[in-house]
Amino acid sequence: MDNTRTSDTFSQLSQEKILKIMNMVKNKEVSIEGALHLAQKEVYAEKDPQDLLTGSQFNFIIYKYKHYRWQKRILQLDFNTRIVFNIEKGIIKKQFPFSQVKGCEDAERRRFSIMFHGRQDYELEAVSLDDKRKIIYLLSRVIQSNSYKRPAESCSGGPAECDVIHEGLLDLQQSTSTSTKWVKCLAQLREGELALYCLGLGHRGQPAAPATATVPLLAGNVGVSGDSGCSTFSLHTRDHHYLFRIPFTVLNTRPEAAGRLQSEWVSLLERHCQPGSGASLPQEGSQGCSSPEADYEEFIVPLNEQKEVTPHLGGSSASSSLSKPAVPPAKAAEGEAAPAAAAAAAALPPPTGRAEVPPAPPALPQPCSLSPAAKRTKAFHWDVVPCDKIQKSVWGSCDPCKRKIDVCRLCEQFQIQDTAVLLGSEPSVNQHILLDRKVAHNFNIFLKSFRIKPSELKEKLYIIHEESGGLTDEQITALRRYLPTPKDAERYLSFKGSCSELHMVDQFMLEMCKIPQLGQWLDLLLSVRELPESIRDLEPVCAFQLIIQKIQASKQLQSSQKFVAVLEYILAMGNHLNEKAGKELAKGFRLSSLAKLPLLRGKERTFTLLHALVEQILLHEPELATFPQELTEFEAVPDASMKGLSAEVDVLKKELENIIQGRRLIKPKASKATPQESQFCKELKDLIQKYEGDLSQLSKRCDEMKKLYSNVLVKFGEAPDLDSQELFGWISSFIREFRKACAEVTP
Numbered sequence: 001m002d003n004t005r006t007s008d009t010f011s012q013l014s015q016e017k018i019l020k021i022m023n024m025v026k027n028k029e030v031s032i033e034g035a036l037h038l039a040q041k042e043v044y045a046e047k048d049p050q051d052l053l054t055g056s057q058f059n060f061i062i063y064k065y066k067h068y069r070w071q072k073r074i075l076q077l078d079f080n081t082r083i084v085f086n087i088e089k090g091i092i093k094k095q096f097p098f099s100q101v102k103g104c105e106d107a108e109r110r111r112f113s114i115m116f117h118g119r120q121d122y123e124l125e126a127v128s129l130d131d132k133r134k135i136i137y138l139l140s141r142v143i144q145s146n147s148y149k150r151p152a153e154s155c156s157g158g159p160a161e162c163d164v165i166h167e168g169l170l171d172l173q174q175s176t177s178t179s180t181k182w183v184k185c186l187a188q189l190r191e192g193e194l195a196l197y198c199l200g201l202g203h204r205g206q207p208a209a210p211a212t213a214t215v216p217l218l219a220g221n222v223g224v225s226g227d228s229g230c231s232t233f234s235l236h237t238r239d240h241h242y243l244f245r246i247p248f249t250v251l252n253t254r255p256e257a258a259g260r261l262q263s264e265w266v267s268l269l270e271r272h273c274q275p276g277s278g279a280s281l282p283q284e285g286s287q288g289c290s291s292p293e294a295d296y297e298e299f300i301v302p303l304n305e306q307k308e309v310t311p312h313l314g315g316s317s318a319s320s321s322l323s324k325p326a327v328p329p330a331k332a333a334e335g336e337a338a339p340a341a342a343a344a345a346a347a348l349p350p351p352t353g354r355a356e357v358p359p360a361p362p363a364l365p366q367p368c369s370l371s372p373a374a375k376r377t378k379a380f381h382w383d384v385v386p387c388d389k390i391q392k393s394v395w396g397s398c399d400p401c402k403r404k405i406d407v408c409r410l411c412e413q414f415q416i417q418d419t420a421v422l423l424g425s426e427p428s429v430n431q432h433i434l435l436d437r438k439v440a441h442n443f444n445i446f447l448k449s450f451r452i453k454p455s456e457l458k459e460k461l462y463i464i465h466e467e468s469g470g471l472t473d474e475q476i477t478a479l480r481r482y483l484p485t486p487k488d489a490e491r492y493l494s495f496k497g498s499c500s501e502l503h504m505v506d507q508f509m510l511e512m513c514k515i516p517q518l519g520q521w522l523d524l525l526l527s528v529r530e531l532p533e534s535i536r537d538l539e540p541v542c543a544f545q546l547i548i549q550k551i552q553a554s555k556q557l558q559s560s561q562k563f564v565a566v567l568e569y570i571l572a573m574g575n576h577l578n579e580k581a582g583k584e585l586a587k588g589f590r591l592s593s594l595a596k597l598p599l600l601r602g603k604e605r606t607f608t609l610l611h612a613l614v615e616q617i618l619l620h621e622p623e624l625a626t627f628p629q630e631l632t633e634f635e636a637v638p639d640a641s642m643k644g645l646s647a648e649v650d651v652l653k654k655e656l657e658n659i660i661q662g663r664r665l666i667k668p669k670a671s672k673a674t675p676q677e678s679q680f681c682k683e684l685k686d687l688i689q690k691y692e693g694d695l696s697q698l699s700k701r702c703d704e705m706k707k708l709y710s711n712v713l714v715k716f717g718e719a720p721d722l723d724s725q726e727l728f729g730w731i732s733s734f735i736r737e738f739r740k741a742c743a744e745v746t747p
Contacts, residue, residue: 029169029249030184038186038197056080059647060135061655063125063477070125070477072530074647077138081721084114084142086122090546090640090648092725099146103193103216104139105240108439109483112136115216125481128523140214143193165189166268168261172196173243181487184247189268192217194235196242215242217273224269231258233266377414379581380574380600380609382593385717393717394564395588400572403565404620407576413602413612414577433503434491440505443482447504450475454504454511461521462676464528464683473529479512480522489513517666524662527655528684531691546640547701553633553728554708558715562627569616569624570597573609588717591727594734598741614741625742634732641725642709649695649702656691663688
């Protein structure tokens with residue numbers, strides 16, 4: 001054992017925890033190796049609440065199983081925004097709030113699963129066991145932090161710190177096709193989960209980091225059973241079965257306590273798996289059927305009945321819209337027209353004609369017969385900029401009053417109609433195989449297309465490039481997936497028979513066990529292969545197009561005066577409508593509101609607030625309609641985001657660092673190096689030097705991009721964590737819709 005590492009670990013613990021662990025060793029509850037693992041776990045736990053869960057962002061290369069193949073992605077755990085991101089080539093594919101993470105489960109080798117509330121589980125594979133441990137550990141902290149936000153429940157006798165309800169040492173059964181083994185672990189019961197920290201898993205005297213597994217305790221998905229008169233009990237989930245027993249040290253020293261400890265664990269687990277023990281889960285999709293336009297469709301009652309009905313409707317259009325039928329307005333009208341026609345004929349005013357094509361902008365409209373003050377208009381439900389961001393943003397100097405608006409025309413287009421409420425409602429079976437049956441079956445399928453003999457495998461590892469006769473990327477990836485576990489290595493290296501007697505699966509596995517540091521070797525080869533491809537994916541598209549395009553887009557937003565003038569028009573029109581609707585005025589709105597302009601419809605269903613904006617601009621300042629010419633970079637904004645691009649660059653740096661560390665690890669001594677090994681190391685050194693320069697330039701571009709974008713966020717009063725994929729997407733979509741509206745309004 002490394003004495004320096006041991007002393008460093010224990011020096012970070014309190015005296016109370018050191019004594020607790022030492023007593024476990026003294027009572028023979030854990031081995032010395034297990035005590036070190038337990039100390040490491042305690043160190044991680046103490047650092048976690050402040051240092052890890054706030055202000056941190058973690059990027060990992062993972063492989064996601066989709067469409068019957070493994071796809072390379074980046075898994076980002078962002079503790080600033082409390083969101084899990086799934087990123088591919090700089091594009092944010094999916095994002096999940098931390099509150100949606102239900103649990104995570106460990107699986108064989110580098111695989112693991114993430115469970116979400118209301119969504120399909122993610123089956124993932126890490127690039128290394130160390131990455132897998134880190135990801136599972138971080139996810140367990142996410143799940144634990146979710147429990148902090150639930151309403152507090154009384155837990156008599158439970159420790160206050162870390163929300164641990166009950167903890168203790170247990171033996172966990174780990175089974176293979178040929179053997180069964182009990183592994184000691186520290187079990188911690190928290191609200192909604194059981195965390196397992198396996199101890200003493202070091203192989204051949206090499207200490208391992210604490211292996212972590214988190215079992216979500218969800219009612220209906222978990223069962224608990226205990227054997228009466230025995231020291232074992234089991235916990236079974238949808239996909240896994242866990243068998244525990246009270247450690248033999250307790251049975252030998254305190255046999256009378258074994259039954260009590262078993263009953264205590266079973267009772268606590270059953271209690272925390274009961275319905276209602278956790279917070280109720282929101283049902284996804286409960287409001288997902290309604291159209292976005294429904295936010296602007298309000299129930300309107302006759303003026304003579306408005307006073308009596310308003311209290312029952314809740315007094316807000318937002319709450320009223322929730323009680324509407326969850327069908328698009330057009331379909332609802334078709335389905336209800338026939339049965340409702342007779343009943344509504346007397347109550348409804350004569351139908352209003354609907355134009356098929358929006359009218360052309362008129363000359364100055366005639367004065368309205370009704371005073372604007374007597375009209376009630378629809379409200380524009382925009383997203384308001386917080387007051388603390390107004391002063392430093394463009395909204396602080398914005399003057400919407402200088403923008404002329406045809407108020408009468410606007411009120412006429414969006415006044416509320418007095419209408420009645422309409423309610424709507426395999427290996428060979430004859431030959432024994434040493435490997436686990438399921439793994440052997442999948443490995444055998446791969447070997448059928450692997451045209452290499454077991455004795456040739458080591459020689460292939462010395463060839464870097466595929467065109468020089470090396471392994472293909474797919475072969476390297478597959479071999480990494482079937483790396484022998486420490487148990488496999490122990491079983492195969494103890495085999496004394498003839499290699500020819502073994503099944504082909506076992507022959508390959510035995511050869512893999514004989515190659516030292518095979519996992520690191522394969523990781524190194526795959527990183528060397530993927531790094532050029534990753535840089536090629538980013539270099540022409542990212543460094544010279546994507547990143548530069550983001551830089552240019554940010555500069556155009558900073559300098560465009562016409563775009564700011566258009567925003568002033570929108571602010572003036574929205575404030576006028578909201579004033580007539582009885583809502584508060586705003587000093588500025590978030591750019592997400594641009595997407596809502598086409599959703600607010602006027603009296604004519606084909607006429608929206610965006611059409612009204614185009615009319616007002618063409619009527620008073622037609623030169624502003626050319627503002628898209630100042631924002632040319634937004635005409636074809638790609639999906640890639642600055643957050644995704646930054647994560648890609650960060651991961652590339654880590655990959656290059658892994659290659660450098662791998663080279664140090666396998667570099668032979670000069671006196672013992674074969675010509676083949678020397679050539680391999682020389683080629684590797686040349687590649688490292690080349691990509692270090694490329695990544696340096698890429699990093700500088702990323703820093704410039706992020707600095708310019710942060711200035712854009714300040715200018716428009718946006719949140720500092722808003723991703724460019726959203727902001728630039730809103731502006732790009734607004735430009736397209738504005739041009740479309742111009743074509744429809746202009747005769």
